Amino acid sequence: MSDMLLSTDGVARLRDALAAAGFTSAGIAERLGPVATAAVARNDFRAALRVTEDRDPLATLIRVFVCAQTEPVEAVAAALAPLDFADAFDAGLVEAAPGGGVRQGVDLEPYGDSWWVLSDVPSSARPGQPLRPDHVLGIGGASSTLVGAAVRRPVGTALDLGTGCGVQALHLATHAGSVTATDLSERALRFAATTAALSGQQWEMLRGDLVAPVRGRRFDLVVSNPPFVIGPGTTTHTYRDSGRAGDAVCAELAAAAAELLNEGGVMQFLANWEHVAGEDWGDRVAGWFDGTGLDAWVIQREVADPMTYVGLWLADANEDGDPARAAAWLDWFDANDVAAIGFGLVTLRRGGNDDPVVRVEDLRQQTQQPLGDQIAAWFDRQDFVRDADLLAARYRTAPGLQLQQEATLGDDGWAVDRQVLVMPSGLRWSEEVDPLVLALVSGADGQVPLRDQIALLAVAHEVAEEDLADAAGPIVAHLVERGIVEPVA
Numbered sequence: 001m002s003d004m005l006l007s008t009d010g011v012a013r014l015r016d017a018l019a020a021a022g023f024t025s026a027g028i029a030e031r032l033g034p035v036a037t038a039a040v041a042r043n044d045f046r047a048a049l050r051v052t053e054d055r056d057p058l059a060t061l062i063r064v065f066v067c068a069q070t071e072p073v074e075a076v077a078a079a080l081a082p083l084d085f086a087d088a089f090d091a092g093l094v095e096a097a098p099g100g101g102v103r104q105g106v107d108l109e110p111y112g113d114s115w116w117v118l119s120d121v122p123s124s125a126r127p128g129q130p131l132r133p134d135h136v137l138g139i140g141g142a143s144s145t146l147v148g149a150a151v152r153r154p155v156g157t158a159l160d161l162g163t164g165c166g167v168q169a170l171h172l173a174t175h176a177g178s179v180t181a182t183d184l185s186e187r188a189l190r191f192a193a194t195t196a197a198l199s200g201q202q203w204e205m206l207r208g209d210l211v212a213p214v215r216g217r218r219f220d221l222v223v224s225n226p227p228f229v230i231g232p233g234t235t236t237h238t239y240r241d242s243g244r245a246g247d248a249v250c251a252e253l254a255a256a257a258a259e260l261l262n263e264g265g266v267m268q269f270l271a272n273w274e275h276v277a278g279e280d281w282g283d284r285v286a287g288w289f290d291g292t293g294l295d296a297w298v299i300q301r302e303v304a305d306p307m308t309y310v311g312l313w314l315a316d317a318n319e320d321g322d323p324a325r326a327a328a329w330l331d332w333f334d335a336n337d338v339a340a341i342g343f344g345l346v347t348l349r350r351g352g353n354d355d356p357v358v359r360v361e362d363l364r365q366q367t368q369q370p371l372g373d374q375i376a377a378w379f380d381r382q383d384f385v386r387d388a389d390l391l392a393a394r395y396r397t398a399p400g401l402q403l404q405q406e407a408t409l410g411d412d413g414w415a416v417d418r419q420v421l422v423m424p425s426g427l428r429w430s431e432e433v434d435p436l437v438l439a440l441v442s443g444a445d446g447q448v449p450l451r452d453q454i455a456l457l458a459v460a461h462e463v464a465e466e467d468l469a470d471a472a473g474p475i476v477a478h479l480v481e482r483g484i485v486e487p488v489a
């Protein structure tokens with residue numbers, strides 16, 4: 001285990017203090033009530049401060065670590081007991097506040113039923129104060145996206161590459177026999193080791209650049225929320241800058257995946273990619289997997305223009321008051337013809353196929369969370385499409401599948417202009433279909449093999465059965481891939 005912020009005994013004492021006070025997700029929610037809890041989520045602490053005026057241990061911990069308040073030393077010392085206040089102070093858990101009293105020195109966040117995550121105090125709690133270069137990021141939107149997207153099937157070995165506060169590793173430990181967590185940052189590893197111990201988990205922890213610390217080893221599942229931010233390749237903050245120019249860090253992870261994965265293993269990472277003027281962004285990203293032999297599914301969830309992107313990331317590190325920095329960053333985008341930046345998720349599988357599937361697509365619609373089960377099912381369906389006799393199989397439509405129609409009223413009544421199949425749950429794909437495909441989908445009741453369905457349709461529409469079967473193959477493969485129709489076992 002890496003060094004921690006506290007000694008092993010200190011961590012045990014801190015855990016005792018937090019548990020005894022009820023400083024858990026459920027305990028805080030109960031103490032604050034729904035109104036104050038909702039307000040806290042909007043960084044409005046007024047209601048939370050009103051219900052914690054007693055300054056009992058739970059109230060004090062909420063005031064310090066949730067509401068970012070300065071509190072009297074005696075109250076904080078009592079809330080952290082049996083951890084010695086001097087030990088907490090030396091470890092940097094709390095620090096002297098300007099003007100007296102103490103305030104949080106780190107972010108200490110109860111997470112799940114029995115976990116606590118340590119990270120640096122977020123930029124929002126210290127407005128105007130630039131983050132330290134090795135700032136350890138807490139659980140944010142991107143972390144939660146990856147937590148939800150990870151395939152949670154039982155595995156032997158799992159790796160969290162760029163563990164930071166350790167949030168991904170915590171989840172991996174719930175379904176992996178062993179967890180390895182790496183980071184370039186010594187500070188991040190210290191925080192992650194403390195998160196692990198405080199949460200009653202044990203991980204192997206290794207320091208180094210990207211895959212270097214685990215070179216030559218293979219895993220069943222690899223997850224990474226890497227420092228994917230696109231720019232000139234300079235590093236000001238380890239949590240977001242990889243030191244590689246453009247989107248090279250994500251291309252590097254993609255290239256390393258085949259050597260990192262056991263047969264059947266899965267690697268998932270969040271990524272940013274360039275939309276270069278005159279170039280198809282999908283071709284660019286698909287090029288990352290050339291020659292890897294991996295099945296790949298890349299989903300683009302958001303696209304930002306450079307101005308918005310730079311503004312967002314500078315604000316994230318409280319650097320937004322630096323116009324020269326923004327200008328230099330934007331100049332780099334201009335010089336490299338970067339018109340926009342895509343954000344999404346890459347899932348790779350070492351499937352051992354001669355003809356791996358590589359799909360790069362937009363998936364911008366709201367989806368049903370968590371995505372992990374949907375992603376696992378997508379790869380299962382790829383296996384079916386690759387291996388099965390599609391014409392011999394029977395299919396049924398996705399539960400709740402809807403048909404939306406647009407029609408124009410003319411002299412002969414309504415003329416249907418457009419028919420769209422809509423999945424109301426799951427990935428919520430919508431798919432425009434022609435009448436023949438609609439007839440095929442409508443007849444998919446799980447009773448009849450596709451071949452027989454096609455024979456009936458060929459007669460009804462007066463087309464050659466062979467031709468219809470040839471045309472139907474790729475269409476059904478696509479509908480299965482999207483889960484609009486499902487094969488019946």
Ligand SMILES: C[S@@+](CC[C@H](N)C(=O)[O-])C[C@H]1O[C@@H](n2cnc3c(N)ncnc32)[C@H](O)[C@@H]1O
Pocket residue numbers: 136137138139140142143146161162163164165166167168182183184185188208209210211224225226227238239240241242
């Ligand atoms: C965006 S944070 C993700 C933290 C955490 N895994 C999560 O999901 O919230 C990226 C992490 O990658 C680490 N990192 C940065 N450059 C790295 C590199 N070259 N090799 C390994 N880790 C790196 C950072 O220190 C940071 O902890």
